[in-house]
Amino acid sequence: MDLVTSTAILPLLLGCVGVFSLFKLLQWLRARAYVRNAVVVVTGATSGLGRECARVFHAAGAKLVLCGRNAEALEELTRELAASQATKVQTHKPCTVTFDLAEPGAIVGAAAEILQCFGYVDVLINNAGISYRGTVVDTSLDVDKRVMETNYFGPVALTKALLPSMIRRRQGHVVAISSIQGKISVPFRSAYAASKHATQAFFDCLRAEVEQHDIEVTVVSPGYIHTNLSLNAVTADGSNDGRDHGPGPKPLAGGPRCAGCRGEEKEGCGPGRCGAFPGCLPADSGSQALLQPHGVPGQEGAETQALLVPVRAGGAAARLPHGDRCVCVDWTGSLPHGGGGGGSESRPSRRPPACPAGGGRASSGARGKMQLDLNSRT
Ligand SMILES: NC(=O)C1=CN([C@@H]2O[C@H](COP(=O)(O)OP(=O)(O)OC[C@H]3O[C@@H](n4cnc5c(N)ncnc54)[C@H](OP(=O)(O)O)[C@@H]3O)[C@@H](O)[C@H]2O)C=CC1
Numbered sequence: 001m002d003l004v005t006s007t008a009i010l011p012l013l014l015g016c017v018g019v020f021s022l023f024k025l026l027q028w029l030r031a032r033a034y035v036r037n038a039v040v041v042v043t044g045a046t047s048g049l050g051r052e053c054a055r056v057f058h059a060a061g062a063k064l065v066l067c068g069r070n071a072e073a074l075e076e077l078t079r080e081l082a083a084s085q086a087t088k089v090q091t092h093k094p095c096t097v098t099f100d101l102a103e104p105g106a107i108v109g110a111a112a113e114i115l116q117c118f119g120y121v122d123v124l125i126n127n128a129g130i131s132y133r134g135t136v137v138d139t140s141l142d143v144d145k146r147v148m149e150t151n152y153f154g155p156v157a158l159t160k161a162l163l164p165s166m167i168r169r170r171q172g173h174v175v176a177i178s179s180i181q182g183k184i185s186v187p188f189r190s191a192y193a194a195s196k197h198a199t200q201a202f203f204d205c206l207r208a209e210v211e212q213h214d215i216e217v218t219v220v221s222p223g224y225i226h227t228n229l230s231l232n233a234v235t236a237d238g239s240n241d242g243r244d245h246g247p248g249p250k251p252l253a254g255g256p257r258c259a260g261c262r263g264e265e266k267e268g269c270g271p272g273r274c275g276a277f278p279g280c281l282p283a284d285s286g287s288q289a290l291l292q293p294h295g296v297p298g299q300e301g302a303e304t305q306a307l308l309v310p311v312r313a314g315g316a317a318a319r320l321p322h323g324d325r326c327v328c329v330d331w332t333g334s335l336p337h338g339g340g341g342g343g344s345e346s347r348p349s350r351r352p353p354a355c356p357a358g359g360g361r362a363s364s365g366a367r368g369k370m371q372l373d374l375n376s377r378t
Pocket residue numbers: 043044045046047048049050067068069070073099100101102127128129130131150177178179180221222223224225226227228229230232247
């Protein structure tokens with residue numbers, strides 16, 4: 001490289017680094033300013049994602065309204081936040097409101113209480129939810145309704161009750177914590193996936209309706225996060241599952257196998273063989289990954305952070321970190337919004353063919369560490 005070229009490249013590089021750093025700094029300042037002193041309502045604040053939201057928003061200076069069913073747990077969280085390490089920004093004592101989202105009659109009163117806390121709401125985070133596990137045929141309709149009440153009708157009712165005040169102020173941000181299961185449907189999670197699909201649709205419609213009032217609507221679609229959600233999952237008869245073997249579709253005993261391998265000892269699909277197996281997803285079947293674990297799935301510390309990746313018609317893709325392989329799960333994945341390349345309905349189930357010999361092995365059920373970072377807001 002001659003002298004002229006090298007002297008031109010160095011300033012250019014430094015300039016790029018400078019612009020990038022400035023952009024990051026502005027992004028950080030914007031996120032901080034957005035949250036500081038904002039009135040943020042978090043439902044399901046006593047556990048998991050909601051608790052983490054409470055911690056992060058409190059530290060960033062938000063005026064929190066913490067909602068949950070358990071008044072004592074909410075008080076304990078308030079004490080914990082008050083005792084947490086001081087940050088540079090001024091923090092505020094949270095307000096708590098206790099109500100059950102699955103009680104339709106409780107929501108209007110709860111919304112009024114929420115508004116009394118600080119007089120208005122800037123951000124509503126519809127986070128509370130329950131999981132469900134069971135077969136369609138065994139699940140009583142009461143259970144379907146309970147999951148829908150908690151995950152869908154409750155948040156919808158609360159949003160409706162708080163919207164008029166946001167519209168009057170021409171300010172507000174409604175957040176719905178949905179799930180990847182709001183985009184794709186998997187067996188044995190019918191009620192949960194249905195509630196999350198409904199959530200996705202409702203809040204997408206809302207976004208289009210309230211844009212004119214300067215109100216923002218965000219749907220968050222996380223992948224697996226290791227919380228109490230699995231422990232508290234309801235089952236077909238309405239009882240609690242009570243098992244915590246990590247969230248998500250579980251491999252059959254003995255490890256992940258192809259859908260056609262139920263009860264057999266053969267494992268895995270070899271490279272290039274995925275297409276033959278409804279239960280096996282190609283490691284890379286398209287330009288967009290559905291699930292993109294960072295780290296080795298199943299391994300402690302693997303980052304399977306929430307992914308907000310649009311589902312593409314034509315194939316669910318899971319890219320594994322250790323090379324291109326099929327990913328075998330014990331169910332036949334159906335795709336939303338036109339699976340199978342162009343059609344508008346999910347693919348009909350096919351009977352899985354016999355399992356191929358040998359091949360790669362991959363683990364489903366990777367767990368994500370949860371850590372929210374307000375700075376990553378774009
Ligand atoms: N964990 C995961 O892998 C994923 C979670 N999500 C979604 O994230 C959200 C939070 O889940 P997560 O933190 O994991 O689960 P947790 O079980 O840890 O927390 C759920 C929270 O919701 C509250 N809640 C449950 N039912 C009701 C109800 N009827 N009325 C009021 N509050 C209620 C719980 O309160 P209580 O203490 O009273 O039970 C609890 O605070 C859910 O909407 C879930 O669907 C999405 C994708 C992945």
